[in-house]
Amino acid sequence: MAEAIAFYALSVLILGFAILVVSTRNTVHSVLFLVLNFLCVAALYVTLGAEFLAVIQVLVYAGGIVVLYLFVVMLVNLKRPPETHQDPRRQTLTGFVLAGLVLGELVAIAVYSALPPTPTGGVASVQGGNVERVGYALYVDYLIPFEVASMLLLVAMIGAIVLAKKEL
Amino acid sequence: MITPAHYIVLSAALFIIGVIGVMVRRNIIIIFMSIELILNAVNINLIAFSHQWQNVIGQVFAIFVIAVAAAEAAVGLGIILAFYRNKETVNIDEMNLLKW
Amino acid sequence: MFDTDELVINMGPQHPSTHGVLRVVLKLDGERVVDSDVVIGYLHRGIEKLSENRDWTQIILLTDRMDYVAAATNNLGYCETVEKLMSLEVPRRARYIRTILAELQRIASHCLWLGTHAMDIGAMTVFLYAFRERELILDLFEEYCGARLTYNSMRIGGLPLDISPGWDKKVREFCTIMDEKVDDYEQLLTNNRIWLERTRQVGVISGPEAVAIGLSGPALRGSGVARDLRKDEPYAAYDEFEFDIPLGGAGDTYDRYLVRLEEFRQSVRIVRQALDGLPSGPIIGKVPRLIKPPAGETYHAIEAPKGEIGYFIVSDGKSTNPYRFRVRPPSFCNLQALPRLIKGHLVADVVALIGSLDIVLGEVDR
Amino acid sequence: MLDTVVIPLLKILILLNGVLIAVTYMVLLERKVIAWVQVRLGPMRVGPYGILQPIADAVKLMVKEDITPTRADKWVFTAAPIIVIVPALIVFAVIPFGDQVDLFGRTVSLYVTDINVGLLYIVSVASIGVYGIILGGWASNSKYPLLASLRASAQLISYEVAVTMTLVSLIVVAGSLSMVQIVRAQQDAHVWFVFLQPVAFVLYFIGGLAETNRAPFDLPEAEQELTGGFHTEYSGMRFALFFLAEYANMIVVSAVATTLFWGGWLRPFPSIQVAPLAWLGLVPGWIWFLAKTFVFLYVFLWVRATLPRYRYDQLMRLGWKVLIPLAIANLIVTGFVKVLL
Numbered sequence: 001m002a003e004a005i006a007f008y009a010l011s012v013l014i015l016g017f018a019i020l021v022v023s024t025r026n027t028v029h030s031v032l033f034l035v036l037n038f039l040c041v042a043a044l045y046v047t048l049g050a051e052f053l054a055v056i057q058v059l060v061y062a063g064g065i066v067v068l069y070l071f072v073v074m075l076v077n078l079k080r081p082p083e084t085h086q087d088p089r090r091q092t093l094t095g096f097v098l099a100g101l102v103l104g105e106l107v108a109i110a111v112y113s114a115l116p117p118t119p120t121g122g123v124a125s126v127q128g129g130n131v132e133r134v135g136y137a138l139y140v141d142y143l144i145p146f147e148v149a150s151m152l153l154l155v156a157m158i159g160a161i162v163l164a165k166k167e168l
Numbered sequence: 169m170i171t172p173a174h175y176i177v178l179s180a181a182l183f184i185i186g187v188i189g190v191m192v193r194r195n196i197i198i199i200f201m202s203i204e205l206i207l208n209a210v211n212i213n214l215i216a217f218s219h220q221w222q223n224v225i226g227q228v229f230a231i232f233v234i235a236v237a238a239a240e241a242a243v244g245l246g247i248i249l250a251f252y253r254n255k256e257t258v259n260i261d262e263m264n265l266l267k268w
Numbered sequence: 269m270f271d272t273d274e275l276v277i278n279m280g281p282q283h284p285s286t287h288g289v290l291r292v293v294l295k296l297d298g299e300r301v302v303d304s305d306v307v308i309g310y311l312h313r314g315i316e317k318l319s320e321n322r323d324w325t326q327i328i329l330l331t332d333r334m335d336y337v338a339a340a341t342n343n344l345g346y347c348e349t350v351e352k353l354m355s356l357e358v359p360r361r362a363r364y365i366r367t368i369l370a371e372l373q374r375i376a377s378h379c380l381w382l383g384t385h386a387m388d389i390g391a392m393t394v395f396l397y398a399f400r401e402r403e404l405i406l407d408l409f410e411e412y413c414g415a416r417l418t419y420n421s422m423r424i425g426g427l428p429l430d431i432s433p434g435w436d437k438k439v440r441e442f443c444t445i446m447d448e449k450v451d452d453y454e455q456l457l458t459n460n461r462i463w464l465e466r467t468r469q470v471g472v473i474s475g476p477e478a479v480a481i482g483l484s485g486p487a488l489r490g491s492g493v494a495r496d497l498r499k500d501e502p503y504a505a506y507d508e509f510e511f512d513i514p515l516g517g518a519g520d521t522y523d524r525y526l527v528r529l530e531e532f533r534q535s536v537r538i539v540r541q542a543l544d545g546l547p548s549g550p551i552i553g554k555v556p557r558l559i560k561p562p563a564g565e566t567y568h569a570i571e572a573p574k575g576e577i578g579y580f581i582v583s584d585g586k587s588t589n590p591y592r593f594r595v596r597p598p599s600f601c602n603l604q605a606l607p608r609l610i611k612g613h614l615v616a617d618v619v620a621l622i623g624s625l626d627i628v629l630g631e632v633d634r
Numbered sequence: 635m636l637d638t639v640v641i642p643l644l645k646i647l648i649l650l651n652g653v654l655i656a657v658t659y660m661v662l663l664e665r666k667v668i669a670w671v672q673v674r675l676g677p678m679r680v681g682p683y684g685i686l687q688p689i690a691d692a693v694k695l696m697v698k699e700d701i702t703p704t705r706a707d708k709w710v711f712t713a714a715p716i717i718v719i720v721p722a723l724i725v726f727a728v729i730p731f732g733d734q735v736d737l738f739g740r741t742v743s744l745y746v747t748d749i750n751v752g753l754l755y756i757v758s759v760a761s762i763g764v765y766g767i768i769l770g771g772w773a774s775n776s777k778y779p780l781l782a783s784l785r786a787s788a789q790l791i792s793y794e795v796a797v798t799m800t801l802v803s804l805i806v807v808a809g810s811l812s813m814v815q816i817v818r819a820q821q822d823a824h825v826w827f828v829f830l831q832p833v834a835f836v837l838y839f840i841g842g843l844a845e846t847n848r849a850p851f852d853l854p855e856a857e858q859e860l861t862g863g864f865h866t867e868y869s870g871m872r873f874a875l876f877f878l879a880e881y882a883n884m885i886v887v888s889a890v891a892t893t894l895f896w897g898g899w900l901r902p903f904p905s906i907q908v909a910p911l912a913w914l915g916l917v918p919g920w921i922w923f924l925a926k927t928f929v930f931l932y933v934f935l936w937v938r939a940t941l942p943r944y945r946y947d948q949l950m951r952l953g954w955k956v957l958i959p960l961a962i963a964n965l966i967v968t969g970f971v972k973v974l975l
Contacts, residue, residue: 007170011178018182018205022189027197028710028772034201035765041208048219053227055754057211060234063761065204065241067768067791072245073197074772074784076252095191099184106180110173131751131811133224134231142228149235156239163246277777299781299946390849390943396672462850462942615781616853616945 006047013040027073031066038062052131175216183209196260200244207237274302281310285388285619288629292606292618299614304607308600311633319593324350324424324559327593332418334597335631337380340373340409341572343422348503349568349579350424353561361549362426363505368439368542369412369421370504370570371535375446376405377573377626378528378535382453385525385623389466394456401449404442411435424559426552436543443536450532458529467522471609471621474519481608482601485575486527487625491519497571504570509541521624528626560588574598574626595634599627645746649726657881658688664881664935671939692874700870703774710773715868715875718766721759722882728752729889730814732899732920744899744920745814752813753805756890757798760845763879764790767854767864770876774867782863785946786854790845792953797841799961800834803968804894807831817898824905828895833964835895837957839930842887844953846880849938853946888930892923899923 017037024030038061045054138146182205189202211230218226252258280291289310295303315334319327331342344366351358358366383398406416411432413421421428457463473483478491488495496513498506514530516523563585569578575598582592602625609625610618662677662684669676677684702711732744749755764787771783807830808816820826828835844851855863865876892898899919903911944952 003170007174007178011174014178015181015185018185021205022185022193022198022202026707027195028707028769030198030201032710032713032765032769034204035762037205038208039762041212044212045215048215050215050218050227050230051749051751052754053211053215053230055751055758056231056234059754059758059761060238061204061208063758063764063794064791065238067764067787068241068245069197069201070765070768071784071787072248074768074780075249076197076258096188099188099191102187103180103184106183107177110176110180130224134227137224137228138231141225145232149232152239153235156242160242160246163243163250275777275781277781296781299785386942390852391941392668393672393939396674400673456940457942460942462944462948465948466942466945614946616943 003047007044010040010044010047013037014044028070031070031073034069035062035066038066050130052134172216172220175212179209179212179216182206182212194259194261196248196258196263197245199260200241200248203240204237207233279615279618281307285384286622287384287627290603290622290627290629290632292610292622294610294615294618296615299616301610301613301615301618304610304618306603306606308603308629308632311629313634315634316593316595320590323588324561324590327590328422328424329418329420331595332420333630334595334634335377335572335574335577335599335628336417337628338373338377338573339417339419340369340421341377341570342577343419344370344504345568345570345572345577346579347422347424348570349566349581350559350561352568353564353566353581353583354424354559356425356555357553358426359550359553360505360547361430362551362553364542364546365427365431365551366422367505367509368539369409369419371538371542372405372408372439372442374535374573375532376402376409378532379405381528381573381623381626385620385626386457388619388623389463391457391460391463394453397449397452397456401446404445408435408439408442411438423552423555425555426550428552430551436546439539440543443540446532446536450529450536454529458526464522466616466620467525467624468520469518470521470613470617471624472518472520473605473609477608478519478605481605483575483605484601485571485573485598485626486524486531487575487602487605489513490516490524490527492517492523497569497576501569503568505542506538508545509538511538511541521620524624558588561585565592569596572598574628574631575602597631597634599625599629599631600634603627603632641742642746645742646727649746650723653723653726653882653885654878656885657878658692660881660884660931661691661877662687663931664938667932667935668939671936695874696871698870700872701867703776703867705775706867707773707775710769711867712872714766714770714773715872715879716766717769718763718879719875719882721763722879722886725756725759725886726882726889728755728813729886730817730893730898731923732918733817735918743814748812748814750810750812750815753801753811753816753894756813756886757794757801760883760886761790761794763883766876766879770868771864774864776867778862779864779866782854782866786847786864789847789851789854789949789953792950793841793844793851793957796953796957796961797838797845799958799965800837800841801894803834803961803965804831804838806965806968806972808894813893813898816894817900820897821900821904826895826897826900826904831895831964831968833960834968835891837961837964838895839887839891839933840952841957842891843934843937844949846883846887846934848880848884848934850941850944851949852938852943853949884931884934885927888927888934889923891930892926896926897922 014037017033017040020033021030021037024033038057042054042057042062045051045057186202186205186209189205190199193199193202211233214226214230214233216226218224218230248258251263255262257263275296277294277296278291279294280286281289286292291307291310293305293307294301313333315330319330322330328343328346331346332339334342350356379398379402383395383402386392386394386398409419409421410416412435413419413429415421473481473491475491475493478488479493483491484495492515494513494515497503498511499513511534512530514527514534516527561581561583563583565580565582567578567580569576576596577598578596580592580594580596581590584591606621606625609621613621665687666676666684677687680686680690702708727746728749730743730745730748734741734743736742767786767790768783771779771781771786774780804816804827805811807827808819810816810819816827823830843849847854855865865873868876897904899922901914901917901919901922903914
């Protein structure tokens, strides 16, 4: 029962904030809704017993990446509002219709290929050592991908600096 | 009772909202944020299945997704800044230098 | 923030660290100063013009109001200029007391400078320590002439008052205290890493350049130019005392700081010598009842705490007020260096450099 | 019901009020301590020795007119102080003020909750506070606050990296992310972790000074440079929220330092059971905790009264070129030692 309430409440918040992210005119407000969206997603992770990931979500996404967005918005937003220029060949309506169709299809697949309900007893078993288990999987089973990901981040860091610097 | 299907539907809806954001908005920063929404939709799926099978692999994948998202944000925003400095716009319709 | 749009900000006239109503228009690239424009005049009271309609003694109390933290040296410069115009002889005792007052004033002014300069850089405690010592000097002045800020403490030809009995002892006590306290200041700042980082290599100006801009006083000596009117063109009784002129090397903010700190010690040294050799005799020379200098013009400058304060006075010989009265204020001339100094530095350095030049807006605008 | 709802709610209530009172008295303490350093008296008028000054301050701030600049972004302008204060208060949830005690016949733990990602929770929640600062400066639609908020956010993010890296080496030693477990680990190790991780402690404390915008890293609030900082345009209660958040953050940093490095509620020499030290055990754990925290708070004030302020570029250099490399080196050394032992 509690799980259902939490799920539906968080779902409404997540989707609501997501809609606000893409529909708000003011980019800074948009970024704020994105933060709220991420925080709600983090809460959802907690209900799924993935508290380590929830914290990482807040730390990396809300505390790091979105701050970066905010910075860029503040740097870029100083002059004139974007979206003044419109491409006449764009067909927004078709986009919405197609998106709606895809959503319907996905929902249909999800509903028909019904999986067994979430085992509730398992939550406790994950909870005890979530950090340890994730850490173990990350550093033992997925060591190579982990290192590759760290290289990716390094490359991205250097790339971002090269791109954003005025003169080298 | 909350089944994984519920999570999949939530994730699909979030995914579609992100896709609509990418297709409808012309502000490249909003488009980037929509992509973040899409990645989050994927993560919700991964975590839900991880919960379903009592297996942390889904969470590990979600961590990789977050790492990729961080890299994407850093480089993407760097490109936006570099572009903005040259053309003073963040409208994606005006970013057509490579178009022939 | 990027080169596509530079940020123009107004620093002042209402800003906590422009030392009054100075306005600096800064053009910033990020936090770096690309260009700057110093706007003055917010405290202009027309003292020079006003003086042309006041008689010669009344002008003394107008000079108080120029550099209001160093009123005694302003008085001294003006009185000596008029004495020069009238070829008046000042008694030796008066010259000694004048020297004591001027040096105490220098210490007081430097205390204020040190406090505000350190405050600008963020060391808030030094401010209160320096003001504590300044308070002692103000007490001494209060005992001498009854005023604590605008003293009106000199007269053409000498002094209005002799020192009260026991005053010299109090001054001696103060000298002992001051010697200790300067060491305290040094302990808080001189070897402080953050202080060094904030002041070294900030606002470097070479000796020849400083001369070209017209810097004077500690700001000039910080760049290693040995010019001090107390030595070069002695006035009052300075030729009878021994003291050193501290000089800087690199010409940065740190050097200017060191020079002024050393001047604390030298001033105390001068005050002690003057008290030791204080001659007896009259305190005012033979001055006509109605002061009316002969027709002519003269320029005389003395070493004020902030630099060279010069008075250019024209008398037509007929009236009881000057025909033309013009001041060369050290703050005004030193302020000219500001745009040159802050260029390429960060916003935080701007306040450090304003503090390092030691300006008083009352004197800049007059 | 009593154990799952009432007691936690009571704890939250007590903690929240305790923190807010502590924060207001922090302001008085700061004014007093700095006054003593500067040979003055500080507030003396309201109550004996100014002891009621915080109440006067609070009343003043509440009845003051709450101004929103005309061209400001009203929603963001209003939200910013809230975004700053909320994370500052909710991190207290995982701070263990003491071990379990017996109270009215039932065992009560002196912390709201003990989650197994406690330390990460603190770090991540604290990282949300930066939004309030950026948005407060941006929404004011004024140049100085904007400049200050850019400074602040750059500073917070840089130092967050350093502090988090530093904490990792502590986690390696403690073997847990739970705040309670970390204290227990210190008991088991028979030593406070500051003696095992002295470098980490120094780095953490410097980083903590920077993250709370305290002197000598108080650039975002440098009154002498930016006429007040990111909260220049704020007045009344909203300004007070920024202020409360800053002081609450100071308490958090001190409390976390106490928990991680100085043994939390443990008495000195936690495992030596000899007669001359027995009296140390008589003092309740939460008093030890508060006493240790107070020492760090005092150091915060002491530093502020003594040191000048860093410049923006020097601050960044210190963060990126000194603290982070040192933190990484410390982590590597810790890892090697841990593996070899």
